């Protein structure tokens with residue numbers, strides 16, 4: 001017992017020595033462009049509340065009305081007695097929003113990804129994942145027991161080589177907008193590769209949903225891809241939509257299979273019905289108020305231009321289409337720093353200057369790939385972005401790279 005304790009202590013010390021120690025900061029306010037953290041008011045550039053809906057009055061009111069109507073706890077899993085009219089209506093609205101047969105709610109995105117992949121694949125099958133996929137997608141692939149291959153980031157040729165050697169049912173899995181890089185999966189090429197190899201494609205659009213596409217339909221909307229092209233679209237509710245939970249949308253046969261077989265769906269309590277009611281309200285705002293997406297685009301583009309002038313190392317968090325080479329900018333605009341300790345030092349200095357930007361370090365990103373993950377919200381103002389750029393200009397110089 002005491003030996004085990006000393007092991008844990010040594011591990012924590014080693015983590016700290018590498019600049020990889022993680023600590024929570026305590027928030028005293030709702031999400032918004034300005035928040036109070038550890039007693040100080042700072043501009044928040046690290047939230048995934050891209051459209052500014054987490055504390056929107058209509059969403060809060062829908063949540064309260066939902067609690068008045070359904071209470072707080074849902075009482076059980078969906079398949080026992082926890083599936084309320086609110087959940088059911090939200091599923092129908094998500095299916096319509098994504099243009100798919102049906103949608104199925106999960107309590108979290110992590111659970112959705114694990115549940116979908118493990119329900120569809122077994123030991124005789126094969127799963128192919130982009131190297132930079134979200135941890136929940138990788139975990140789902142590993143837990144499925146299928147042959148598990150990771151292809152180089154965005155490298156469709158590499159994927160095709162791996163698929164050529166595979167047997168059984170083949171599933172390709174990718175983030176739509178990559179969570180820590182902000183770049184876009186090469187979806188048209190992935191769809192073509194999937195069709196040619198008789199594989200299915202699953203897209204996790206946690207960061208595209210609400211933020212891109214004509215009505216916020218996400219990356220599939222942007223590229224004009226339907227349910228035949230991408231049978232499984234997974235989306236989260238806790239980011240652009242500002243609430244909590246997740247869903248998968250696709251053909252009825254797949255949804256029905258997941259209801260029967262996805263363990264993270266079956267063996268867990270349904271999300272509170274009030275969360276479903278709040279999400280119905282936020283979905284309405286997200287799909288109709290396109291000014292939120294336009295503003296997000298403008299802020300992120302403004303930041304890219306300013307950071308470029310400062311010589312900061314941006315990432316290719318931008319997608320082009322045929323008509324406009326700079327058509328869509330991601331709400332995630334990381335600045336590559338490299339060294340973890342330097343990334344933390346810069347993040348701490350920014351916080352002191354009144355700007356909250358999180359340092360993302362391994363194992364969330366590859367070793368040597370530490371970065372400042374700057375994210376934007378429709379609630380930011382241009383002058384706040386300028387303030388961040390000014391602070392970065394000084395602080396990056398004061399924290400030069402160290403060569404070890």
Ligand SMILES: *Cc1c(COP(=O)(O)O)cnc(C)c1O
Nearest residue numbers: 108109110134179206236238245
């Ligand atoms: C956040 C995220 C998830 C997990 O969603 P939660 O609802 O937070 O569990 C899954 N995939 C991606 C790409 C994400 O960014």
